[in-house]
Amino acid sequence: MAPSTGAAARRSTTASAERLLNLLIALLDRESGYTREQLRAIVPGYDRAGNQDAFERMFERDKAHLRSLGYPVEEIPDDDPWASDAQLTPRYRVPRGSYRLPRVRFSAEESAVLAVAADAWNDAAQDRLARRALDKLEPALSGEAAPGTDVQPTVAVADPAFEPLLSAVLAHRTVRFDYVDRTGAFSQRTVQPWGVGSRYGAWYLAGWDADRRAQRTFRLSRIISEVDVTRETFDPPRDFSMGGQLARMVSQPPQLCVVAHVREGAGQLLRRIAAPATSPAWRAPRGYDAVELAVHDTESAAEQVCAAGPDAVVPRAPVAEPEAEGPVRADTQVAVADAVQRRLEDARAFQARMPGVHVQWGKQRRQGAAKASTEQHLARLLHIVRHVYAHQGAELEETARHFGITDAELVNDLQTLFVCGRPGHLPDQLIDASWDDGHIYLGNAQELSEPVRLTVPEASALLMGLQTLQAVPGGDSRVVRSAMRKVATAADALPLADALDVPDADAVAEPRDSELVTQLRRAIAEHRRVRLRYLVASRDEVTERLVDPARMIFSDGHQYVRGWCLQANAPRTFRTDRIVGCEDAGEAQVHPRMDSEVRSSIQPAKRRPVQAVVVTDRRGRWIVEHYHAKRHVEVEVPAAAGADGSEHDDAGRDRPHDGARPRSARGPRPLPEYVAAEVDFPTLDALSSLVTRHAGHVGVVSPPEAVAAVEQWLESSGTADT
Template sequence: MSASRTERLLNLLLALLNTRVGLPRSVLREKVYRDSAANDVAFGRMFERDKVDLKQFGFEIETLVDPRSFGAEDPATTRYRIGKDSNRLPDVSLTPAECTVLLLAAQLWERAALGTAATNAVRKLQAAGGFTDVDLPSGVQPRIRPAGQAFDDVVAAMHGRQAVRFGYLAVSTGREEVRDVEPWGLGSRFGQWYLVGFDRGREAKRLFRLSRMTTAVSLVPGSSFEAPDGFNARAELASLNELPIQHAALDVDSDRLLALRKRAAHVEPAPGEDSRDRLVVDFRDPEVLAEELASYGPHVKVEGPAELRAAVVRRLQGAVNFDAEPPVPVAFPDSEKVPRARKRTSEDQLARMLQLVPFLVHHQGLHIQEVADHFGITRKALIDDLKILICSGLPEGYPDDLLDIQWENDHVYISEHLDLNRPVRFSEEEAAALLTGLEMLGDLPALAGMSEDGPGSALESVTLKLTGAAGQAGRLAGSVAGQSVAPEQSQAFATITQAIRDSQQLRLRYFSRQRDELTERDVDPLRLYSLDNTWYFEAYCHSKAGIRNFRLDRVEAVEANGRPASGTATAGQDFPARLFTPSDDDGLVLLQLTRQGAGLADDYYAERTAQLPDGGLLAEVRFGDAGWLPMFVAQHGGSARILAPESLRAEARTWLDAALSQYDDPSDRPAG
């Protein structure tokens, strides 16, 4: 959609909103389409497309037919209008406690499709004047990072009611199969994301774990479906039984892999191996454990069970196969080192304008840079928006019939909004993002005490208000179900939260997986945050004289040491909090990522990216410890490979070959 088309759609919307009796096609063609349509046929096609576009933005166009006609739509007498309350967001007034809970829910979704939707939903509430700026409690930032690109693709298919196709590693046979599925819902259970849908090949409802998808998700051409009435993903997943406990027999290098040793139910010398121990480790999900074991490479060999062994070999073989593929041309769009950003479209621009006008109405006189920052765009992009807005208005074309926006001394004012003073209702994705996020916050300790009426009252009241405001758009919320983001390490969480509130130091005994050792440190805790079910806290480490991030599940012991926090460092202003902060001293590594692994570019804060024809990415990433790179490549089993420097690529390949050579039996190698 070009800028001119954006302006035309905006003018059409204003014309149809500001008429009580409706406008005929002749007036619309003359006043709105004058410079766009060369003849009646071209005008008709444009008008029909524009009606569809406006419906996607939340506006239903009413068709008023002359009662004297015979029921057919007569171009000469038929009129069109949009009701002033057509799909407008109802007034929603929130208390500060409710705003805090809602902000936590909106910020849960990191990057995924629902992350953008949640941000837009909050902006609509801010535009309507019902949202108060608040601070997060004790620096708490829970986040959900759903299963990569597959999650986004399935959410889009659910919204578009289209079937999806993907390769899948079947649990029953262990073989990869292609499935065509009508996606009814998505949900998290036992730490894994599942797709619930109708398998067209088997003509039955099935559940698919996203982590077992072996290819990118694509749409089935020409497909459509309707989910069953009353479908609820949470109810469907509630019937899913947890996988039974199994026992892994692992041969591990002596004095290595402390994390595995601490979990072992039994340790003895490995048969026929003087330099190895046999560990017996309990597990439930072979795919989850296989990801960890693959990252240990040649330091561990899986003796059984066969499914776990095969899952590890498949990852190692996938990494080797990807490394052996022919090189791809390396070219970046420019020489600037900039983070990867989603390409903006004119659809984004029009959607933003529909939020921008009511936002300016309720926030008169803001500095132009503050407005741009609020919408996450540059000053230039905002001015481009404003230039289109001030040229848009009613068909009559008089000065009083135009949107009236001024920016004096870089402060923005609006005096004529032409009934765009209220944002449109939440879309299905926006409602799903907020309502599902609120549901997932139910057991979060940070919510306790936020309201005088009880710990859960703010959560309950804001959920009721948002459910009412969402209306029919809340349908998709029942199709997405997460699980609680409450930390399992509740005592450590409480101790750290209290220390942040009281500005106190902590004494920490911590296990470092990368260094494979236990350390003791004094730290100033700064903020808590999570990725999925794993909680971290950011702190200034006095022994390292710098900010570090610590996983709660690797904290052996934590207690106040009786000293106040030094104030040497403060919590970073970036949101979300970063797992690590790359420095200019770190090594720069060029990676190739498949479409399934493209999200790793964001996870590791790529400095430059370039899109590849197959949907994958080239990404330049800084790594502080090059010795960790082979673990990274093995863990992601065929989704990432090192292109440069060549010395690191060769080291990683040697490491992978050594790991894979332990499995010499042909039966260990994946089929095909």
């Protein structure tokens, strides 16, 4: 964005926030309220509306902004006794006291877990809501220092269905969507959504399936249409708990065993979840090692093997009759070998259609370029009023640091407050703001200084962050539960806490630390350095690192250790299930850059050497969000023609023509069948592994060197002589 354009956008946002603040003060000022026309005349900024229709649209937006911040704008009958029925128009007000934060107080431990929960979201919209909730709760938080935590959960959402489903859960609205189950069967579902939550790295919806007349749980990544939120409402069951539903999803131990042959010195990620084969009957040919994989089903085994590409194959039969019956069953081995072959064929067939794909990006805004919204700016202005009223005379520089803005930005906000006030806007009606001596004082804004209750979306964002803490090994469930109930009280919505909490009967499902994680936690607590042998999956190699660990992170069902890597001389994050070895390496050092990190990030590096354009179908659409695509656009992919000239889908099954699948007239709108996305990858092998892991749902169209590498990977996969 050009500097002049950015400055204009900031001026526009400031002007809108100023208008909203003046409107809020007016609505609070008179208990009998104002009509629309009166507000249009007394609120500065409405005079810029060119006509009545423009004013009406502006006023409706402004009401929605204020309500979303927790101020209940009411519409009441006109109290003019001399007006006729035809002349009566509604009046608007914010009743005094209707927005005040209920009496609630958080202990030092509860305040600490709230800060962790508010810091958990990687989703921008939910992150804003959670942080706004924490800002509102500031007067109720403890000022005492609480024991620090070495655990930081992160909540990432890569499913487009999340936002509409969460809004439907909060509004108790029935939804419709297209769903594909584990077998690949499509169906349209009508569901009363009771709750959403994450477990084992995936997001789930629980609710009442109206068609099957039973409670069901749906994985969000299998929703392949837009979510249609209907006007039909329902009352959720009083005893339902999404936290309990998630806690009961206990990970089952693997039931099957399959042998794979892995190239010597390669396939490190596959080796990490395998063990050396125990029977000589499954010995590998020269240049390979035989390993046994414990898996839940044949498809998950095939996915892991396909991800290794040319470095792993599944033999269909042993080289000799086993001397004794072992864990590997012949039918399982054949089923996995068939699944691997089918997946690779699907991947090759889908990639073969990529030359016919033409990508035209058009004009679109890149992610992360969105300007600060009017609502965010107004929320900050109101927070400044509440904070300064509680800390009159606070230093300007310290206050700016508290809000994470520059001194100049804080001065601009104070100047905005200085020109806002009650209708009439005479000097004694304006907010009194002074900061000339470097200390801030505010007056004449008593109504705005009162703590404000949380809205349901704000409370939900904070509660879901707390819910994630319940799934973190080593978390204090008692403190988290107490904080959840107080957050729900702050929103006057206790059922929210009941719906997200884990009942006592399900508490036994809480995970526990592994021996490695316990060792890492001890190293953090005792300020010890560790020597790690770490598997770098993108390069398929095991490296040795000296690390001063600082914090444990829990995200997407995985645990990570964040610390200072001496080899990189920078902060780095290591996934614990890829740590091959860990040993004490002496006393850790203090690293100022590490200590100054407010948030521990596990986001991918901003610059990666391989930039590729990938194409995904509806089943693989999550890649756009998960891999932080720079841009994406809907594309058309040529159909794969069969020998008889009929069209087939990516797996070779007959594909119905558009419109052949029966649909409800009010059904959800399908997502684009295919999307092209520009994504960065650390290596060409990492890109190629994605194509074979998600066989038939991902292809690569550019650049030519990436296409050539993927095609070579595909041709070499599954071809070793075993």
